[in-house]
Amino acid sequence: MRKEVVIAIMIGLVMGLFITYGFYHSQKAADPSQVATITEFDDQELVTTLENGKLTIFSPDDEVIQSETSTKVAGSTAPNSYIVIFINDTPYITQADETGNFSRELELDPLANIISIHAIDESGEINTIQRSLVVYDQELSLQEQQAENDSVEDQDA
Numbered sequence: 001m002r003k004e005v006v007i008a009i010m011i012g013l014v015m016g017l018f019i020t021y022g023f024y025h026s027q028k029a030a031d032p033s034q035v036a037t038i039t040e041f042d043d044q045e046l047v048t049t050l051e052n053g054k055l056t057i058f059s060p061d062d063e064v065i066q067s068e069t070s071t072k073v074a075g076s077t078a079p080n081s082y083i084v085i086f087i088n089d090t091p092y093i094t095q096a097d098e099t100g101n102f103s104r105e106l107e108l109d110p111l112a113n114i115i116s117i118h119a120i121d122e123s124g125e126i127n128t129i130q131r132s133l134v135v136y137d138q139e140l141s142l143q144e145q146q147a148e149n150d151s152v153e154d155q156d157a
Contacts, residue, residue, distance in 0.1 A: 077100050117129050
């Protein structure tokens with residue numbers, strides 16, 4: 001009987017430690033430094049930047065529709081960090097300057113583009129932010145509308 005009580009106490013302690021570790025890990029993952037802030041520039045123009053404490057992206061904005069086929073990725077991070085930018089799984093590498101600022105002009109694919117910016121600091125810590133952009137070409141939409149009209153006319157005939 002005494003042996004079973006000792007085993008039950010040991011199992012209870014181990015389970016308690018697992019639960020405590022899980023709670024600690026979940027609280028640590030919900031880092032309060034990852035907040036969206038709104039920074040005000042010139043005459044009430046608002047620019048939204050996502051900050052996770054060590055990586056801030058100034059441009060491009062998230063969920064933008066544009067006609068230009070290139071964009072400037074600019075931001076701030078720890079000084080001399082390496083920056084790896086993926087545009088639809090195509091990597092581009094640059095480095096932040098002594099003040100931590102970086103920027104690079106990049107070409108976009110037609111239609112949907114997922115931009116993933118990874119900052120790797122001297123200690124090896126990686127911070128990541130994602131943006132999505134759509135390159136919308138008016139000629140492409142006119143061709144799609146013409147194709148839809150042709151298919152409707154074919155169905156009516």
